[in-house]
Amino acid sequence: QRGKLPPGPPADPILGHLRTFPRDNHGETFYEWSKRYGDVLHLDLLGKSIIVLNSHEAANDLLDKRSANYSDRPDFPAFNLLGWDDMLVFQRYGSGFQLHRRLMQQPLMRQEVAIFRPVQTQQCHVLLKNLLANPEDFEAHIRRFTSAITLEMTYGHKVASDDDAYLEIADQVNIVSTIMSKCSVLELFPSAKHLPAWFPGAWFIRYANEHRHLIWEMASKPFQQVEEQLAAGTAQPSFVSMHLEDMERQGTRTDAATVAALKTAAAHMWTGGEETTWSTLLIFMLAAVRNPEAVRAAQAELDAVLGPGPARLPAFEDLDALPLVRGVVYETLRFHSALPLGIPHRAMADDVYRDMHIPRDATVLVNTTALARDPAVYSAPERFWPERYQAPHSEPPPTGLGFGFGRRVCPGRHLAEASLCIVVASVLAVFDVAPAKDAHGREVLPEVRFTQAITSHPEPFKCRIAPRSEQARRLVEDL
Numbered sequence: 001q002r003g004k005l006p007p008g009p010p011a012d013p014i015l016g017h018l019r020t021f022p023r024d025n026h027g028e029t030f031y032e033w034s035k036r037y038g039d040v041l042h043l044d045l046l047g048k049s050i051i052v053l054n055s056h057e058a059a060n061d062l063l064d065k066r067s068a069n070y071s072d073r074p075d076f077p078a079f080n081l082l083g084w085d086d087m088l089v090f091q092r093y094g095s096g097f098q099l100h101r102r103l104m105q106q107p108l109m110r111q112e113v114a115i116f117r118p119v120q121t122q123q124c125h126v127l128l129k130n131l132l133a134n135p136e137d138f139e140a141h142i143r144r145f146t147s148a149i150t151l152e153m154t155y156g157h158k159v160a161s162d163d164d165a166y167l168e169i170a171d172q173v174n175i176v177s178t179i180m181s182k183c184s185v186l187e188l189f190p191s192a193k194h195l196p197a198w199f200p201g202a203w204f205i206r207y208a209n210e211h212r213h214l215i216w217e218m219a220s221k222p223f224q225q226v227e228e229q230l231a232a233g234t235a236q237p238s239f240v241s242m243h244l245e246d247m248e249r250q251g252t253r254t255d256a257a258t259v260a261a262l263k264t265a266a267a268h269m270w271t272g273g274e275e276t277t278w279s280t281l282l283i284f285m286l287a288a289v290r291n292p293e294a295v296r297a298a299q300a301e302l303d304a305v306l307g308p309g310p311a312r313l314p315a316f317e318d319l320d321a322l323p324l325v326r327g328v329v330y331e332t333l334r335f336h337s338a339l340p341l342g343i344p345h346r347a348m349a350d351d352v353y354r355d356m357h358i359p360r361d362a363t364v365l366v367n368t369t370a371l372a373r374d375p376a377v378y379s380a381p382e383r384f385w386p387e388r389y390q391a392p393h394s395e396p397p398p399t400g401l402g403f404g405f406g407r408r409v410c411p412g413r414h415l416a417e418a419s420l421c422i423v424v425a426s427v428l429a430v431f432d433v434a435p436a437k438d439a440h441g442r443e444v445l446p447e448v449r450f451t452q453a454i455t456s457h458p459e460p461f462k463c464r465i466a467p468r469s470e471q472a473r474r475l476v477e478d479l
């Protein structure tokens with residue numbers, strides 16, 4: 001039986017919510033609307049149903065428990081223009097999805113990603129050295145960290161210096177990521193294709209046409225190099241080499257479709273993993289500057305485990321003994337998501353939820369801004385409070401709001417969490433992060449302002465990063 005559509009703000013009979021649909025700060029606006037109309041909102045965009053989920057309960061009920069109906073994606077005309085329709089993240093639910101998902105998921109399972117720890121540790125040490133030498137360029141150093149680990153994990157290519165030729169390819173990828181990060185939420189919808197040129201966002205179509213070739217250039221060169229290295233017996237273990245060797249053993253190495261899928265999956269490690277990890281580490285830096293108490297508590301924990309000073313740098317093996325450091329990572333994910341509205345899901349069939357009719361083909365968005373403040377899950381949600389995840393509070397980690405739901409949950413989440421934990425632990429172990437000072441020597445707390453797009457990170461801000469002690473400085477200098 002069909003119930004009524006979920007509630008929402010008043011709509012124009014023809015344009016629906018096109019005029020009221022927020023141009024920016026979508027999460028905040030949807031959150032405000034949810035307080036008035038309920039945690040499941042319905043919006044109409046030129047006849048297209050958009051469902052916005054604003055609570056953990058609704059997101060879990062629909063996207064996890066009923067994932068058979070909500071694991072599809074809507075069409076992404078703008079990204080299709082970039083030639084990205086083969087990428088797992090944009091793939092419709094079906095056999096292509098299963099193949100791509102298997103390729104991404106298997107080597108990125110919790111136990112499997114431990115193989116990448118040496119790469120993450122080594123590049124984290126490069127990051128510490130760069131932060132010590134040139135702290136004001138922290139954004140660029142974090143970018144170098146995410147590019148270097150991605151190149152080595154995906155293709156086994158070790159970045160030895162800033163002149164590395166592959167970093168040029170990584171720069172191209174960053175251009176593509178910038179394209180993605182500039183794409184506004186409105187452009188996610190099929191109606192974007194029909195928008196007149198004057199409409200904010202239609203510029204993307206032209207931009208996509210001009211830059212489509214980049215992604216394939218970036219995918220081809222390093223992939224081909226791994227193939228040559230395997231033939232010569234010189235390949236380093238990586239996502240691509242491990243898959244190609246497996247395919248050799250299983251006799252599928254000559255299957256052009258599987259090889260093409262692997263090439264796309266490898267490119268996806270960049271586009272899916274690089275920008276999001278970089279954004280989240282910048283969100284951590286902003287949170288650290290603004291929450292000195294939480295930082296001090298985590299540093300006291302680090303000193304207790306590593307020895308005062310600290311006596312040594314943290315390693316992956318220490319993380320189990322550092323619940324507050326992990327709490328800082330969780331609070332970072334909750335403070336602001338690198339994907340504030342997740343990646344849209346699609347209802348494959350009509351559904352009824354709490355007497356509300358969810359129409360077939362509706363686009364389903366998760367509003368992480370509302371989930372982060374969900375009073376059923378988080379107490380004092382506005383507080384950056386890493387202790388909330390420990391007993392006796394034991395609030396749940398922000399897994400869904402950080403990494404998504406159901407069969408589309410982020411396959412890179414274990415890898416991403418490992419990168420975040422080792423960087424957060426290492427930076428806090430050796431550095432103090434404080435607000436920058438103005439001309440009069442007064443501290444200026446950076447504002448909480450994020451870029452407004454599908455992916456999101458803090459607007460550029462200044463801070464002071466300095467060694468916590470002479471001992472900390474020596475530890476980094478000696479790396």
Ligand code: HEM
Binds near residue numbers: 101342
């Ligand atoms: C902090 C870093 C990261 C964050 C916050 C993040 C977050 C997300 C979110 C929210 C989704 C959407 C899930 C859904 O639709 O319900 C997603 C999907 C995805 N992520 Fe991540 N991610 C991160 C890192 C990575 C990494 C390192 C990789 C690859 C190695 C990766 C690969 C993917 C892929 C391929 C998808 C699409 C999955 C699908 O459509 O089936 N992500 N991610």
